[in-house]
Amino acid sequence: MNLVLPLLIVATFYFFIIRPQSKARKDQEAFSDALSKGMDVVTTSGIHGKINKIDGDIIQVQVDTKTFIRFTRSAISRELTEQSLKPDEKAKAV
Numbered sequence: 001m002n003l004v005l006p007l008l009i010v011a012t013f014y015f016f017i018i019r020p021q022s023k024a025r026k027d028q029e030a031f032s033d034a035l036s037k038g039m040d041v042v043t044t045s046g047i048h049g050k051i052n053k054i055d056g057d058i059i060q061v062q063v064d065t066k067t068f069i070r071f072t073r074s075a076i077s078r079e080l081t082e083q084s085l086k087p088d089e090k091a092k093a094v
Helices: 006-035 089-094
Strands: 040-043 048-055 057-065 067-072 074-077
Touching: 006 074
Parallel strands: none
Antiparallel strands: 040 048, 040 074, 048 057, 057 067
């Protein structure tokens, strides 16, 4: 009986903290691997732009006409192309 409570605490900790974090990390890695030229993206620092060039781990993002910024692949946080937006986000974007 003395071991039941600690095991329940560990199991709860795993299912509510560790497992969701590892799932989110895997989803972010899959997104990072799927980046391609022409995608509208947002960086972790909030910069919006379109991917212009991918060279290994370095991504060149066009933020304005003739204005390009280089980022590491991990600095791209999410996609903003029309297909990726949910219906409620499309209304906010317009």
